Amino acid sequence: MAKxxxxxxxxxxxxxxxxxxxxxxxxxxxxxxxxxxxxxxxxVEFQTYFAQDYAxxxxxxxxxxxxxxxxxxxxxxxxxxxxxxxxxxxxxxxASTGFILGSFATSLKHLYLTLGVLTGLGFALxxxxxxxxxxxxxxxxxxxxxxxxxxxxxxxxxxxAPVVQLLIEQFSWRGALLILGxxxxxxxxxxxxxxxxxxxxDRSSPEQKCDCRTQKEDCKRAAPYSxxxxxxxxxxxxxxxxxxxxxxxxxxxxxLAVSVLFMAYGCSPLFVxxxxxxxxxxxxxxxxxxxxxILGVIDIIGNITFGWLTDRRCLKNYRYVCYLFAxxxxxxxxxxxxxxxxxxxxxxxxxxxxxxxxxxxxLIPVVTAEIVGTTSLSSAxxxxxxxxxxxxxxxxxxxxxxxxxxxxxxxxxxxCGFSMIFSSVLLGxxxxxxxxxxTQLPFLAKESDPKxxxxxxxxxxxxxxxxxxxxxxxxxxxxxxxxxxx
Amino acid sequence: MRAxxxxxxxxxxxxxxxxxxxxVYLIAGTPWSLAxxxxxxxxxxxxxxxxxxxxxxxLSLEIHSIxxxxxxxxxxxxxxxxxxxxLWTKTTTTTTKKTNQISSWKDKPAHRRKDSRHDVSMAxxxxxxxxDFSSDENYLPCLLLGRGFMTNKSSMLVEKNITLEKPSNMExxxxxxxxxxxxxINITWRKGDELLENNNYLINASGNTLYTQYTFTIINSKxxxxxxxxxxxxxxxxxxxxxxxxxLHGKHKPLITYVGDSTVLVCKCEHCFPTNWTWYRSNGSxxxxxxxxxxxxxxxxxxxxxxxxxxxxxxxxxxxGSYWCHAIFQLGESEEHIELVVLSFLVPLKPxxxxxxxxxLLVAFILLCEMYTQKKKKHPEEGKEFxxxxxxxxxxSNGIENNAPRHRKIESGNQ
Numbered sequence: 001m002a003k004x005x006x007x008x009x010x011x012x013x014x015x016x017x018x019x020x021x022x023x024x025x026x027x028x029x030x031x032x033x034x035x036x037x038x039x040x041x042x043x044v045e046f047q048t049y050f051a052q053d054y055a056x057x058x059x060x061x062x063x064x065x066x067x068x069x070x071x072x073x074x075x076x077x078x079x080x081x082x083x084x085x086x087x088x089x090x091x092x093x094x095a096s097t098g099f100i101l102g103s104f105a106t107s108l109k110h111l112y113l114t115l116g117v118l119t120g121l122g123f124a125l126x127x128x129x130x131x132x133x134x135x136x137x138x139x140x141x142x143x144x145x146x147x148x149x150x151x152x153x154x155x156x157x158x159x160x161a162p163v164v165q166l167l168i169e170q171f172s173w174r175g176a177l178l179i180l181g182x183x184x185x186x187x188x189x190x191x192x193x194x195x196x197x198x199x200x201x202d203r204s205s206p207e208q209k210c211d212c213r214t215q216k217e218d219c220k221r222a223a224p225y226s227x228x229x230x231x232x233x234x235x236x237x238x239x240x241x242x243x244x245x246x247x248x249x250x251x252x253x254x255x256l257a258v259s260v261l262f263m264a265y266g267c268s269p270l271f272v273x274x275x276x277x278x279x280x281x282x283x284x285x286x287x288x289x290x291x292x293x294i295l296g297v298i299d300i301i302g303n304i305t306f307g308w309l310t311d312r313r314c315l316k317n318y319r320y321v322c323y324l325f326a327x328x329x330x331x332x333x334x335x336x337x338x339x340x341x342x343x344x345x346x347x348x349x350x351x352x353x354x355x356x357x358x359x360x361x362x363l364i365p366v367v368t369a370e371i372v373g374t375t376s377l378s379s380a381x382x383x384x385x386x387x388x389x390x391x392x393x394x395x396x397x398x399x400x401x402x403x404x405x406x407x408x409x410x411x412x413x414x415x416c417g418f419s420m421i422f423s424s425v426l427l428g429x430x431x432x433x434x435x436x437x438x439t440q441l442p443f444l445a446k447e448s449d450p451k452x453x454x455x456x457x458x459x460x461x462x463x464x465x466x467x468x469x470x471x472x473x474x475x476x477x478x479x480x481x482x483x484x485x486x
Numbered sequence: 487m488r489a490x491x492x493x494x495x496x497x498x499x500x501x502x503x504x505x506x507x508x509x510v511y512l513i514a515g516t517p518w519s520l521a522x523x524x525x526x527x528x529x530x531x532x533x534x535x536x537x538x539x540x541x542x543x544x545l546s547l548e549i550h551s552i553x554x555x556x557x558x559x560x561x562x563x564x565x566x567x568x569x570x571x572x573l574w575t576k577t578t579t580t581t582t583k584k585t586n587q588i589s590s591w592k593d594k595p596a597h598r599r600k601d602s603r604h605d606v607s608m609a610x611x612x613x614x615x616x617x618d619f620s621s622d623e624n625y626l627p628c629l630l631l632g633r634g635f636m637t638n639k640s641s642m643l644v645e646k647n648i649t650l651e652k653p654s655n656m657e658x659x660x661x662x663x664x665x666x667x668x669x670x671i672n673i674t675w676r677k678g679d680e681l682l683e684n685n686n687y688l689i690n691a692s693g694n695t696l697y698t699q700y701t702f703t704i705i706n707s708k709x710x711x712x713x714x715x716x717x718x719x720x721x722x723x724x725x726x727x728x729x730x731x732x733x734l735h736g737k738h739k740p741l742i743t744y745v746g747d748s749t750v751l752v753c754k755c756e757h758c759f760p761t762n763w764t765w766y767r768s769n770g771s772x773x774x775x776x777x778x779x780x781x782x783x784x785x786x787x788x789x790x791x792x793x794x795x796x797x798x799x800x801x802x803x804x805x806x807g808s809y810w811c812h813a814i815f816q817l818g819e820s821e822e823h824i825e826l827v828v829l830s831f832l833v834p835l836k837p838x839x840x841x842x843x844x845x846x847l848l849v850a851f852i853l854l855c856e857m858y859t860q861k862k863k864k865h866p867e868e869g870k871e872f873x874x875x876x877x878x879x880x881x882x883s884n885g886i887e888n889n890a891p892r893h894r895k896i897e898s899g900n901q
Contacts, residue, residue, distance in 0.1 A: 048750070089849075172742035175834030182841035189845055192852040 011139070012374075017195060018137035018145065024193035025149035028088070028130040031095075031187050032123040034156025035180065036064050038164045039115070045173040050108050057108065060116050062393065067120025069389030072128045076382030079129035080244065084194045084378075088126045092187025095122025099181030103174045115177075119184075126187050128385055132378035133194050135369045140311065142369065143319060147307020147362040154300035154358070199374060244379050247372040253380065255430040256371055259423040260364075260384055263327055265391035266334065266420035267357065269399040269412060271295075274350075277409045281341040291346055295354040302358025310363065320431060323367050326360040328424035334417030338410040545703065546652070551659035552725040554644050554717070645726045649733075651758055651815045653705040660715035660725045662696040672718040675700045677711055704729065707818040731818040732758035734811070740825035748799040751824050753811035755792045760813035763794035768808045776809075801828050 012018070043057045050057075079087030098118030105111045131149065138145040167176035247253050274295070278288040306326070310319050333353045340346050365381060372380040399412035664671070668691050675682040675698070687700040698715055710729050717723040734755050743749040753763065765786065766773040776796070778784050788794040794811060806828040812821045 048752075051750075169739065170742070171829070171834045172744070174744060174747070175742075175829070178834050178838050179841070182838040182845075185842060185845045186848075189848045189852065192849045192856075195856055 011200060012137055013197075014138050014140045018134075020193050021133055021137045021195075022145045022149050024190040025130045025134050026152040027186060028126050028190045029150060029152030030156030030160070031092075031184050031190070032068065032127050033153035034160050035184060036061070036068065036123070037153075037157045038160045038180075039064060041161060041164050041168065042173055042176070045168060046108065046111070049173070052108055060111055063112055063116030064120045064123070066389055066393050067117055068123040068127065069385050069392065071121055071124035072385035072389075073379065073382035075125040076128045076132065076378040077244070078125055079132075080378055083196060084129050084133055085191050085196070087129050088191030088194060089188045091122045091125025092185055092191060093122070094125065095119045095187060096181045096185040098122060099177050099184055103177035103181065122184075122187075126190070128381040129378055130190065130194065131365050132374075132381050135365055135377045136197055136199060136374050140316075143307040143310040143362060143366050144304075145307070146365050147304045147358075150307075150362050151300045151303040151358070154296050154303065157296060158300075244376065245383075247376045247380055248383070250371065252371045252430070252434075255426060256368065257383065257387055259327075259426045260387050261391055262419045262423035262426070263360070264388040265395045266331060266416040266423070268392050268395045269416055270334070270353065272396045273399060273403070273409065273412065277337075277413075278343075278346060280409070281346075283343050283346065287343050291343075291350045294347065294350040295357075298351050298354030299358040299361075302355035303362050306355075306359035307362045310366070319363060319366050320370065320427070323360055323363040324424040324427040324431075326356040326363065327420055327427075330356045330360070331417045331420030331422075331424065334413050334420060337413045337417075338408075546654045547657065548648070548650070548654050549657045549659070550646060550648055550727060551661070552644055552646050552715070552727065554660060554662055554715075554723050554725045644724075645728060648727055648729045649731065649758070650704065650710070650729055650817055651732060651760075653703070653816060655701070655703050656729075657699060657701050658713055658715070658727050659697060659699045660717070662698075662717045662723065663694045664696070664719060668694070668696055670719070671696060672716075673698050674716045674718070676714050676716065682713075704817065706816075707731075710818055731815045731820050732813075733820050734813055734822035736822050736824070740827045742827045742829060743801055745801055745803060745828060745830050747801050748797060749801065749826070751796045751798070751809055751811070751826065753794045753813070753822050753824070755813055757792075758813070758815075759791045760815055762814040763788065764812045764814065765794075765796050766810040766812065768810060773810055798826075803828050803830070 040058075040061050043054065043060075046052070046057045046060075047054065075087065075091065078090070082090075095118070098114045098121075101118070102111055102115040105114060131146075134145050134149050135142060164176060164180065167179055170176075171179065271292075275288045275292060278291055279285065283291070306322075309315060310322050315322060330353055333349060333356070337349060340349050364384065365377075368380050368384055369377050395416070399416065402412040402415065403409055662671070673687075673689055673696070675687050682700070686702055687698055690697040690699075696717070700713065700715070702709075704710065710731065712726050712728050714724050714726045732755060734753060736753060741749060741751065751765075763786075765776040765778075767776055768774065776784060778786055783799055785797040785799075786794065787797075796809070796811070798805060806826050809824045809826055810821050811824070812819050
């Protein structure tokens with residue numbers, strides 16, 4: 001506990017062990033996102049072995065995706081209360097157990113439980129804590145670090161897909177699931193890499209925790225079987241939950257959450273419906289598969305290059321704008337898609353959409369970190385990815401229903417395009433409103449002592465803190481908006 | 487014949503290069519007459535033929551024909567202005583013949599046939615001329631419009647594959663066109679090497695074309711095989727009909743399973759419906775039928791007539807090997823091979839344990855590194871604290887020591 005005595009590194013190192021964290025997060029993204037996508041390679045085997053049709057086997061993939069996203073807040077809570085390392089290692093063990101038990105499955109229901117629920121839970125425990133950790137270690141090069149870390153899903157899919165196919169040919173699906181379970185156990189290695197770091201702003205928050213801490217100590221001192229213990233425990237719990245999820249009440253975060261809902265609604269159907277749409281306009285099977293490969297590869301390029309780009313000094317303060325620009329462009333691409341009816345037109349579409357898809361995926365954690373600060377980043381990311389879950393589940397079937405009833409893909413694509421454009425417009429509008437409020441700030445500051453003003457109006461405090469940020473070039477005092485120091 | 491496929495001629499005496507071989511022509515109900523040289527119709531043979539036909543009239547009729555000719559038609563693409571006509575010439579290493587000299591070249595504007603065999607021995611060129619055919623002086627090549635090559639294979643192999651499931655009546659037709667004398671051509675039908683009887687095949691001749699038709703009925707597997715028609719001119723031309731039962735095409739990758747597991751072997755036929763399916767195992771070259779009566783081990787079922795599934799339960803290592811599924815038709819059998827590999831669970835366990843060992847090693851290494859760096863930080867901190875304490879002590883001592891001289895100095899100063 002020497003670190004408590006000495007605060008250690010007080011600012012994000014932006015390098016050094018940070019790159020190991022990035023490598024760990026890269027591996028986490030491979031083991032979670034890429035492996036989830038590769039599960040669909042097993043479907044043909046499951047269909048022949050269990051004599052079921054495609055719809056039944058496709059549930060496995062949906063369950064994994066859904067559970068991973070829905071339990072993301074649980075993952076960030078576990079890593080906040082225990083430690084990031086323990087959380088990710090636990091997640092790795094769970095996911096690996098899911099795969100190993102799945103290799104012994106005798107019916108499709110067993111696979112739903114083991115490969116679906118258990119593995120999804122394990123992935124959820126790993127994903128958001130790992131991404132939050134990257135945010136703690138970087139500030140200047142945050143977007144680049146995130147870009148490299150998130151490119152794991154694209155690169156992982158690219159590399160793992162033929163490997164999984166080879167494993168199935170050599171060992172059949174049972175052996176392949178077993179070996180994949182061993183591969184997923186590497187999440188424990190990533191967990192070991194996630195050394196905890198205490199940042200300057202983390203020190204300020206223990207002062208607010210003292211209310212709960214004193215209450216906790218009182219709980220321990222009191223007789224364990226006293227009737228008051230439950231009440232104490234409940235208030236302790238309420239207090240800590242309230243503190244942890246206080247960012248939910250921030251207007252900025254609410255705006256981000258709503259926009260994420262619409263954005264997630266819009267982005268998922270393309271990966272499902274690009275190939276059928278291309279086939280319907282006369283592109284051959286091989287060329288359609290080629291379009292998907294382009295999408296995947298350009299996605300990776302977009303991740304890394306856009307991350308590097310938004311780290312440049314000129315763009316660093318405009319990451320928010322870059323994010324909404326990327327989302328808006330993706331929406332525009334969607335709107336143009338029904339007019340593209342041949343391969344030479346679809347290839348540039350794939351390139352553009354893939355690039356900006358990778359771009360905004362990189363910037364989601366960056367923008368979230370800017371809004372809530374690095375202390376609550378883990379929980380906030382948990383909530384953000386939780387909000388991805390329901391649109392991911394709901395959007396492809398709705399698009400499919402639209403395609404079936406209208407007979408063409410135009411309605412589905414237009415709906416997705418408008419959804420994404422609305423998401424980016426909402427963000428832009430919120431930013432405009434904030435700017436207008438900020439122009440009123442100088443008047444308030446002139447009237448009284450700025451420091452007193454700091455703690456009375458949350459949004460004002462945030463604006464002042466942002467100005468400080470821009471001066472220092474480091475996110476220093478972004479914490480503690482909305483807290484009332486009594 | 488790629489060189490000349492671009493040329494397409496609208497009018498004018500275009501001469502498609504009909505090679506002195508056989509032309510194709512699908513017959514539908516043309517009246518047949520016996521060519522010269524055939525044995526006369528005997529009422530006996532006719533009666534037998536009619537009886538056979540009525541006996542098997544409930545069977546389906548299959549009509550197949552072969553074109554033994556390679557006719558490559560050359561077309562002229564565009565008309566050239568001012569041309570009065572077009573001249574086709576055929577040039578070999580020894581001769582050059584022009585259109586009007588080759589009677590077998592016919593103007594067939596409708597046909598577009600390409601030759602696929604390439605044996606360069608002759609060039610055909612198209613030339614434009616400004617005169618009439620009558621005298622040679624007018625055959626001045628004004629413009630060479632194109633050139634192409636034609637094959638001149640001595641023996642041509644033309645085959646047609648016929649798949650047959652049920653007994654049926656067969657009508658096989660061969661056609662042959664030549665510029666030479668039709669009467670000198672000897673026509674025979676053979677099954678394999680065996681010469682077939684004359685009375686079952688009919689020969690017809692019209693113009694330059696010779697048609698021959700062989701009618702018979704297939705009722706059992708002995709009648710399946712290769713039927714060939716032979717036209718003996720200077721070189722023998724032959725057309726073959728390969729009559730076979732439908733073949734099964736399946737996956738060729740081995741099926742991998744584990745001990746104690748169960749598996750399903752599937753045999754499918756896309757467009758055929760066998761009357762029965764049987765399964766065999768083979769160790770080496772001998773095929774042994776699978777004992778279907780062991781109900782706890784083997785279960786055979788198939789949802790549709792064109793597929794069969796063999797489910798094997800409680801697999802053991804001896805169950806591995808080659809399995810054959812036979813599709814039984816009325817006219818024969820066709821088989822398919824499936825390879826079954828039974829692995830013990832230790833086989834994928836080894837890579838798995840290797841990965842686990844690697845994970846444990848890496849985790850231990852990283853955690854140890856972390857503990858080491860933490861200790862290092864602790865010790866320098868403690869070292870720094872010691873240093874600080876010592877510095878404080880030395881400062882104190884220095885201060886005490888310094889105080890005295892200072893006081894003395896001051897005192898001395900004061901004094």
